[in-house]
Amino acid sequence: MARVQLHSEDWYRVSALCPWLRPQVDVALHEYRGDPWYVLTDKSSGRTFRVQADDFEILRRFDGQTRIDQIWNDIAWSHKRDLPPQDEFLELLSRLYEAGILAVDAVPRALQLAKGQTAKSREWIARFLKSPASQKIALWNPSNVLETEVVTSFAHFVFGPIGFFLWAIAVVWGGFMALSYWAPLTANLGDRVLDPGNLLIMACVYPAVKLIHELGHALAVRRFDGSVTQVGVMFLVFVPMPYVDASQANAFRSHGARALVTAAGILAEFAIAGVAMILWAAADPGLWRAILFNTILLCTISTIFFNGNPLLRFDAYYVVSDLTQTPGLATRGQTLMGRIGKQFLGIDPGPDTETGGTLERVWLLFYAIASGIYRLVIVFLIAFGLADMLGAAGQILGVWVIIGGLIWPNLKTLRTLSTSPETLKRKWIVMQRTLAIVVLLVLLVAVIPLPLRTTVPAVVVPSPSAAVYSRAEGFVEELSVTEGKVLFEDDPVMVLDRDAMRTEFEALEARKLATKARLRAAQDSNELPLADAIQTELSAIADGLEQLQAQIDAVNITAERFGVWMPALRPIKYGMMVTRGQQLGWIIGNDDRRIVAQIPQSSGPAVRSGITGASVMVAASDVRKINAQQLVVRSDVSRILPDPLLADRMGGPIMTDLESPDNQFYALNPAFNVVSDVPLSDLAIGRVVQLKLSHPPTSLFKRYWPRIVTAVRSRFGPGA
Structure with a gap:
């Protein structure tokens, strides 16, 4: 890279200083992608700083006696390396001093020590104000215990071939058991986890799990003959858990060793x-099984979202940094x-200290954006969780977490940027570009309408016109159909037992004959009023006989159309009692299909704004447009499914309440029911497709602001 402007206008401020490395700084040689780097670790604070080999050659000259201008001049006359511009030299000095790696003689040592002690004593207050839900308290130095021969031998055993073999057996066997018992393990998971009794068990199990977690770090450090000098308690969202200081692993030269410790x-x-998981599968219901269940939950879910997630600065972050050889990733x-x-704002960014190539820079940018978004989500989840669980106190703490985790750091960055000399030098250009960016964002977010679509899973179900109902009551005497059988008009479907109806018919016939005899007697005796009453009774008996004959004829159930037989959700079997009006199944023709779906309640504003277009996506390459006028969307939300085939218990996509009755399924969340009669003759009944709805374009502000207001008001508003 070409060097420009060797001299700096600020050089006179530091040229007479004689810096030196602080005595508590350890130096370790690392190798990243074939290049040597030196890692400087401050043992008192645990902070680390990474410099290239050329820059370390400069640091080696910092002995507390040699002036900075002499060091720079010696490098210039040595001709052994490119002469760094004085601005880069000053940048390196500034970063090393701020990191506590360098000391200088510019401030009297007593005054400097007093300031350092005062700043250190106030450091915990700043940490608490910044993040009240996450704090650390150091307790003791465990090195006397961990560095014994017994513990060291155990560490070599655990992280040796036998230990790895035992670990693999436990993980593979436990994973197999989890798959085998997946249904009972995850049944009604949300209610089980949030039960107050279970939350108490979880609160007791969590510190024990984290104790073993931290013990793993400590043993891994001892495996490579490192030292652990601090054990303490860390509060994460006010939950106490142990921690160990494994920062000495930074001195390990091997990437694999550092990654294993992490x-x-x-x-x-x-x-x-x-x-x-193995013990849970063999345990009986009770307290012990509940403890095992929570142990499984904590060791998997919390690991995936926190320790095992590289987007947060926990264990997985440092593992990824070491394995990809990108230290200081975030x-x-x-x-x-x-x-x-x-x-972009027109501010001079100063010397470029990034040493990575193009691909590495792309990776760094991608990680910075992804981790920033994930951090935003986590902060709001923690704040909302505190507000939900702790009432008024949780509301205060939730606001505190948002201020300390998001608002305050960004305000500090904005203040530093706006008051920097580089910004003030070009403040008019910066203001113009900032105003342009703000206007552009307002236009994109609040003014420009963007396409709005809703995509929900839908299921192909039979049309109501294809349903076959019983017009009589009785036991199934003959069953002539099976699922998938092709039926033509008048083909037999089933026959019901008619013996009871024949007996009733014969009794009614006998009553009819007796009534006729009474009618003749009344007519012979010239009792006209009585004869009229008997005639009315006789007409009613005749109507009953006619209806009963129709029922007797109805026990022979036949196909009234051409189609394929599909039994009801509760299939009819031989000998089963069938009631009048009961659905027996469907005779499905080519056009006897429709799709049903549920639109989430959160999409209510989009649904109410109207539907301008619709399509059914059968596969990625098979999207079929349908007439939006054919869609029937209920204007009110309901938990009742429009068709049972939507239920998860019937193979559908909608989660249903386990306490739903057999003849009616209720969704866990209310939604808008959608029905559409569309020609889908080539799709099987029960096929899950995607229903894509288009709505009138709207701005992002109108789309998401009501949801944000609702979410915040429900947790932090009056009466929440």
């Missing part, structure tokens, strides 16, 4: 989950984003 806690939790990504942002 991943040891995750590996330990997977082993715990495997063993707990910091470098944020720095690179900040540099691009400054260039």
